[in-house]
Amino acid sequence: MRQSPQAEAHSGKDGIRSGSDLQRRFPLALVMYAVLAVLVWFTMDAGKVDVFGRPVELRLVPLIIIGGLALRTVLAVQADKVRQDGKE
Numbered sequence: 001m002r003q004s005p006q007a008e009a010h011s012g013k014d015g016i017r018s019g020s021d022l023q024r025r026f027p028l029a030l031v032m033y034a035v036l037a038v039l040v041w042f043t044m045d046a047g048k049v050d051v052f053g054r055p056v057e058l059r060l061v062p063l064i065i066i067g068g069l070a071l072r073t074v075l076a077v078q079a080d081k082v083r084q085d086g087k088e
Contacts, residue, residue, distance in 0.1 A: 026077050044058060
């Protein structure tokens, strides 16, 4: 019995996506991170907050978090590529 493409895209544990579905969604995810970063940049005040005694722009905090999420997404795609190469 064949599974649907949606079912084949899931690895089976915890609903983690893999394969071509992940590759198809990857560019969209990076574009959405970029849009979110632009929105943060233009909507947040450029106030300053002290971090370890040094002033840091407040808008950098969410940008660092968004950058970390984008990095995690890139690493997940690369890990999936490595896993797919190992199966072949």
